[in-house]
Amino acid sequence: MSRLSDLMRQLHVTDPQLGADLEEEIKALTKRRSFGLVFERHQPEAVELPGIKPRRGSKVHVLPPRGSTKKADQRLWQVISIAPTSTSGVAELVELYAEEPEETQVPLEDLVVVAEFKDGIYPGLIETGRVERGGDKPFHTVINAENYHALEMLTYTHRGRVDAIYIDPPYNTGAKDWKYNNDYVEGDDAYRHSKWLAMMERRLLIAKELLNPEDSVLIVTIDEKEYLRLGILLEQTFPEARIQMTSIVINPNGVARDSELARVEEYAFFVALGNYRPALLEDPLLTRNAEEEKFGMATKRSSLSQRKVRWEWLLRGGTNSARAHSPGCFYPVYIDPKKKKIVKIGSPLAENEPRASAPAIDGLVTVLPIGRDLDDDRVWRLAPDTLKNLVDSGMAKVGAYDATKNRWTLLYLPKAQRKRIEQGSINITGRDKNGVVEVEYSSEVKDLRLAKTVWNRQSHNAGEYGSRLILKLLPGRRFPFPKSLYAVEDALRIAVKDKPEAVVLDFFSGSGTTAHAVMRLNKQDGGSRQCIMVTNNEVSANEKNKLRRQGLRPGDPEWEQWGICDYITKPRITAAITGNTPEGDPIKGDYKFVDEFPMSDGFEENAAFFTLTYEAPLAVRHHRAFERIAPMLWMRAGSQGKIITSLRQKGWDISEVYGVLEDFNHSADFFNALEQSETVHTVFFITDDDAVFQMACRKLPDSVKPVRLYSSYLENFEINRGRA
Numbered sequence: 001m002s003r004l005s006d007l008m009r010q011l012h013v014t015d016p017q018l019g020a021d022l023e024e025e026i027k028a029l030t031k032r033r034s035f036g037l038v039f040e041r042h043q044p045e046a047v048e049l050p051g052i053k054p055r056r057g058s059k060v061h062v063l064p065p066r067g068s069t070k071k072a073d074q075r076l077w078q079v080i081s082i083a084p085t086s087t088s089g090v091a092e093l094v095e096l097y098a099e100e101p102e103e104t105q106v107p108l109e110d111l112v113v114v115a116e117f118k119d120g121i122y123p124g125l126i127e128t129g130r131v132e133r134g135g136d137k138p139f140h141t142v143i144n145a146e147n148y149h150a151l152e153m154l155t156y157t158h159r160g161r162v163d164a165i166y167i168d169p170p171y172n173t174g175a176k177d178w179k180y181n182n183d184y185v186e187g188d189d190a191y192r193h194s195k196w197l198a199m200m201e202r203r204l205l206i207a208k209e210l211l212n213p214e215d216s217v218l219i220v221t222i223d224e225k226e227y228l229r230l231g232i233l234l235e236q237t238f239p240e241a242r243i244q245m246t247s248i249v250i251n252p253n254g255v256a257r258d259s260e261l262a263r264v265e266e267y268a269f270f271v272a273l274g275n276y277r278p279a280l281l282e283d284p285l286l287t288r289n290a291e292e293e294k295f296g297m298a299t300k301r302s303s304l305s306q307r308k309v310r311w312e313w314l315l316r317g318g319t320n321s322a323r324a325h326s327p328g329c330f331y332p333v334y335i336d337p338k339k340k341k342i343v344k345i346g347s348p349l350a351e352n353e354p355r356a357s358a359p360a361i362d363g364l365v366t367v368l369p370i371g372r373d374l375d376d377d378r379v380w381r382l383a384p385d386t387l388k389n390l391v392d393s394g395m396a397k398v399g400a401y402d403a404t405k406n407r408w409t410l411l412y413l414p415k416a417q418r419k420r421i422e423q424g425s426i427n428i429t430g431r432d433k434n435g436v437v438e439v440e441y442s443s444e445v446k447d448l449r450l451a452k453t454v455w456n457r458q459s460h461n462a463g464e465y466g467s468r469l470i471l472k473l474l475p476g477r478r479f480p481f482p483k484s485l486y487a488v489e490d491a492l493r494i495a496v497k498d499k500p501e502a503v504v505l506d507f508f509s510g511s512g513t514t515a516h517a518v519m520r521l522n523k524q525d526g527g528s529r530q531c532i533m534v535t536n537n538e539v540s541a542n543e544k545n546k547l548r549r550q551g552l553r554p555g556d557p558e559w560e561q562w563g564i565c566d567y568i569t570k571p572r573i574t575a576a577i578t579g580n581t582p583e584g585d586p587i588k589g590d591y592k593f594v595d596e597f598p599m600s601d602g603f604e605e606n607a608a609f610f611t612l613t614y615e616a617p618l619a620v621r622h623h624r625a626f627e628r629i630a631p632m633l634w635m636r637a638g639s640q641g642k643i644i645t646s647l648r649q650k651g652w653d654i655s656e657v658y659g660v661l662e663d664f665n666h667s668a669d670f671f672n673a674l675e676q677s678e679t680v681h682t683v684f685f686i687t688d689d690d691a692v693f694q695m696a697c698r699k700l701p702d703s704v705k706p707v708r709l710y711s712s713y714l715e716n717f718e719i720n721r722g723r724a
Contacts (some may be wrong), residue, residue: 004026005077008022008023008096008101008473009099010097011396012547013099015306016554018342023462024592027596030718033051037197037229037232037233037236037459038300040520044116044117044118045116045117045180045181045199045202046059046076046114046115047095047113047115047117047146047147047148047149048112048113048114048183048554049114049115049614050112050113050553050554050555051275051555052613052614053108053113054079054091054108054111054113054438055079055082055393055714056079056081057078057079057117058078058079058080059076059077059096059111059113059114059119059272060076060078060079060091060093060111060112060113060114061074061075061076061077061111061114061118061554061573062071062075062077062093062104062106062110062386062533063111063112064548065110065111065546066551066552067549067550067551068548069545069548069549071183071628073077073099074113074181074183075095075096076095076234077093077094077095077096077104077585078093078094078096078099078376079092079093079111080092080093080094082108082471085107086375087107087109088107088108088109089107089108090106090107090108090218091104091106091107091108091111091199092104092105093106096177097560097624098613102363110545112554112555113616115146115149117148117149117202120152120718121149121152121153121580121614121717122212122614122616122617122620122713122714122717123149123150123152123153123612123613123614123615123632123717124507124612124613124614124615124625124628124629124631124632125143125610125611125612125613125628125631125632125635126155126610126611126628127139127327127608127609127610127631127643128144128570128609128611128612128629129409129570129608129609130607130608130609131573131577131578131606131607132573132606133188133602133604133605133606133608134580134604134605134606135604136601136640136656137320137522137528137604137605137606137640137642138530138638138639138695139516139530139607139608139639139640140515140519140530140531140532140533140573140605140606140608140639141530141531141532141533141607141608141609141610141635141639142355142512142515142569142570142573142608142609142610143532143533143534143535143610143612144535144536144537144563144565144605144609144610144611144612144613145195145534145536145611145612146413146536146612146677147203147209147508147535147536148202148203148206148610149612150534151203151206151207151210151507151534152283152717153605153612153632154206154208154210154505154532155206155209155210155634155716156636156712156713156716156717157630157635158210158503158505158633158635158636159192159209159210159309159508160209160210160211160212160213160321160530160534161210161212162210162211162212162214162216162503162504162505162658163208163216163217163491163495163496163499163502163503163504163629164213164217164218164219164495164496164502164503164504164505165210165216165217165218165219165297165411165504165505165506165507166219166491166492166504166505166506167207167218167219167220167221167436167506167507167508168221168483168487168506168508168510169200169220169221169222169508169605170196170508171222171223171225171226172185172192172193172225172226173187173223175239176541177480177535180195180196180199180540181382184541184574186370193226193229195617196229196394197233198233200230200233201233201237203507204218204233204234204238204256205237207505207721208237208238210505211273211313212273212274212275212317213274213317214272214275214317215273215274215275215276216273216274216276217270217271217272217273217276217278217495218234218238218269218270218271218273219235219268219270219271219491219492219495220268220269220271221248221266221267221268221483222266222267222268222269222513223263223266223267224263224267225587225670227245227267228629229267230269231243231245231472234269234271238273239273240273241271241273242271242272242529243269243270243271244269244271244272244273244453244490245267245268245453246267246268246451246452246453246455247265247266247267247270247453247454247455247457247462247697248265248266248267248455248460248487249264249265249266249454249457249459250264250265250266250461250462250484250487251459251461251462251463252264252265252461253265253655268491268521270494274317274597276397277498278451278494278495279450279493279494279498280448280449280450281449281450281490281493281494281497281499282448282449283451283453283457284449284450284451285451285452285490286452286454286455286456287452287456287458304476308440309413309426309439309441309558310398310439310591311397311411311412311417312381312411312412312413313367313381313399313409313410313411313412313445314378314380314381314382314387314396314410314411314412314449315369315371315377315378315380315381315409315410316329316331316369316381318379321371321375321378321379321380322377322378322513323351323369323379323676324685325348325350325352325705326347326379326705327351327379327452327697327701327706328348328378328383328384328543328700328702328704328705329347329348329349329381329382329383329384329702330348330368330369330377330378330379330380331346331348331358331369331380331384331702332346332349332358332359332366333346333366333367333368333369333380333387333410334346334361334364334365334366334367335347335364335365335367335398335408336363336364336365337365337401339433339434340397340398340434341397341398341434342391342397342398343364344360344361344362344364344439345384345387345388345391345477346359346366346384347384348384348702350698351569351694354376355368355424356447356560362653364518365408367407367408367410370406370407374716379411380410380495382412383701383702383703384702385702385703387412388486388534390412390413392469393437394431394435394436394437394438395412395413395437396410396412396413396533397410397411397412397434397436398410398411398475399411399552406621412500413437413439415501416498416500416501418440419500421439421605424442425441425442426439426440426441426442426444427439427440427441435529437606441453449602451490451494455487455490457486457487457490459484459486459490459592460484460486460487460490461484462481462482462483462484462487463484464484465484465486465487465526466482466483466484466485467480467482469482469484469485470482470511470568471588472588473572473575473587473599474568474572474575474580474581474582474624475569475581475583477567477568477571479510479511479564479568480540482510482511483513483514485513485516485517485520486517486586486592486593488514488516488517489517489520489594490519492504492514492518493561494519496529496591497525499529500525500526500527500528500529501528501529502527502529502530503525503527503529503530504518504530504531504532505531505532505533505534506531506532506533506534507533507534508534508535509533509534509535509569510535510564510568510569511564511568511572512533512568512569512573512576513529514533515531515533515573515607516572516573518530518531519531519577519601519603519605520591520594520595521574522603522605523595523603523604524594524595530639532577532635533569533573535564535565535569536563536564536565537553537560537563537564537565538563538565539559539563539564540562541563542563547559547562570609570687574607574609574654575587576599576602576603577602577603577605577606577613578602579598579600579601579602580600580601580602586600587599587600590601594597609629610631611627613662615628615629617717620713620714621710623662623686623710623712624648626645626647627645627646629709629710629713630643631643631645631646632713633660633709634655634658634683635683636682636707637655637657637658637682638657638658638681638682640656641657641658642655642656642687643655644658644659644660647662650663650665650669651664651665651666652667652669652670652673654670654673654674654677654680655680656679656680657679657680657681657682658678658681658682658683658684659673659682659684660709661675661683661684661685661686661696662682662686664687664692664696667696667699668673673680674700674701674704677702680704680706681701681704681705682705682706682707683701683704683706683707683709684706684707684708685706685707686709686710687708687709688711693706693708708720
């Protein structure tokens with residue numbers, strides 16, 4: 001039933017005549033032809049939360065009796081009151097969204113709390129384990145959660161900061177491969193396609209907020225069941241993007257179906273935002289080199305040594321580019337317009353200080369970080385001291401002049417390019433008259449090419465390098481239709497090969513192949529990319545009936561141990577890093593293709609595992625939920641080093657990369673400790689007092705970004721409320 005039909009039914013109860021009149025108008029509208037993708041925005045989704053204790057006002061489902069395999073009652077109830085008993089209590093319930101609501105009483109143990117997406121959430125995280133072999137490298141994170149709510153959580157930690165998203169959503173085959181509102185979508189469901197589109201659209205809209213709008217890519221895999229609808233949905237959701245579809249051979253033998261050709265491939269959409277360009281590869285993925293020679297296929301090659309080294313804009317873009325986000329990075333840069341040379345770096349202006357207060361220097365042009373709109377105050381990507389060092393070393397320069405907006409472009413060599421200079425893949429060939437380095441790629445770098453839009457590689461066989469590879473990592477454990485590790489690796493190589501510090505997100509992570517592929521990329525080039533994975537702990541349809549017959553329910557430890565996250569994803573990531581199976585045995589077999597080494601070697605990587613929680617905003621505001629908010633602060637600061645989970649008696653703490661101050665009576669000690677650290681870049685101040693916050697911000701070094709708690713957290717999720 002669509003959301004519109006649901007609302008109409010409620011209106012009929014309160015005003016039958018108005019409901020009838022509107023129904024006639026809606027029927028007339030639905031007869032009109034529409035262009036583009038048209039589908040029902042179904043009743044907002046809901047998710048069951050078996051780990052949450054019901055309380056007054058909670059929305060709940062009534063569970064079937066233990067031992068029953070009957071289909072669960074999907075009616076939604078609200079708890080009116082709870083009466084204590086000698087066991088756990090009895091709840092008085094009233095039915096929601098019904099023309100004639102029923103009332104009933106049910107034992108608390110027979111209820112499961114339900115969260116409707118339209119209600120909004122205030123999320124937290126509880127750590128459930130970790131594996132550390134990567135020293136001070138950032139952590140990969142696995143989040144056990146409904147992915148829509150996890151995406152909302154990430155709007156606080158990673159808005160505009162994700163470099164690549166890779167997702168393998170349910171293909172909507174009708175074979176119980178996904179649920180909508182806690183119920184499997186069957187193949188004969190008349191609303192099957194629109195439910196799938198509604199589910200995807202909600203998640204893609206939030207994913208769009210997470211991607212860096214100036215340089216990022218979304219990769220979505222799909223098969224023939226929904227690729228047409230998905231393509232249009234992507235065009236409607238990302239109208240500014242460049243979209244291509246690739247075909248990937250995943251089963252050369254083909255899958256035979258009645259009265260159909262044997263299908264050998266699936267598809268991947270690449271949705272490119274801003275300045276994103278696909279990385280060049282040694283292997284274009286279409287045909288083997290021997291086949292090219294055999295058939296005389298001419299392959300246009302692009303030598304990396306003939307490409308220009310990329311300089312980045314100094315002006316920050318994206319959602320974290322506003323002046324208020326990093327006041328210490330709003331400062332004047334003085335240039336000589338005749339020589340096109342950066343002459344001086346000014347001091348940051350105070351947060352409320354007008355632009356005109358930047359001192360003028362005779363003969364020089366004052367350049368401030370101003371966006372496309374002339375009233376758009378942004379920030380530079382670098383702190384003043386960092387930029388000065390790059391200017392002195394010839395790695396920052398004046399770019400082009402925009403006559404229409406009367407402003408200059410400033411450029412610099414980012415950290416990745418400077419690292420390539422150290423490694424020798426980029427050579428400094430000289431300096432110009434202003435002392436700016438002249439750079440080019442080394443002639444020793446291999447010829448590279450763009451990947452083709454058809455991939456035909458043995459390494460992409462999903463059976464050999466998906467299902468059977470998981471059996472090597474997790475003997476005896478199976479996961480339905482995992483991707484080939486090497487197919488995902490190739491997709492991510494195209495996406496983030498040139499970004500060794502990229503943030504990669506997969507919110508349909510399943511078995512964890514995406515993180516596994518990211519770790520392989522890091523091993524190949526020494527990168528420190530990090531992957532955020534989101535998966536639920538859903539138990540397979542077949543396993544559910546067996547567990548129910550045993551009298552088990554979701555939330556019982558004996559049930560949860562068989563869920564995707566606990567049974568497959570977390571053990572797989574742990575096994576990949578340690579090189580050992582869950583039983584402690586060395587993994588048998590070798591990795592192949594781009595680099596070959598024993599799987600038992602593992603990876604020098606770190607990973608942390610979390611479960612999403614649902615917090616009360618009042619508890620957050622009163623500093624009673626800090627332990628569950630703490631992992632989110634850690635993620636926002638880069639998922640590196642220790643998590644500050646307690647401020648202890650001194651009321652503050654500092655980790656390797658961020659700090660938290662709650663008791664301002666001890667602020668002197670906090671700032672003294674901060675001065676001793678060269679790596680802290682973010683500080684969270686816990687205060688409701690605006691004057692106190694402003695005073696604290698003025699004491700921070702320019703390179704440290706201040707964040708105010710808990711207002712930044714609460715405002716973020718209050719804005720998100722009701723978006724479904």
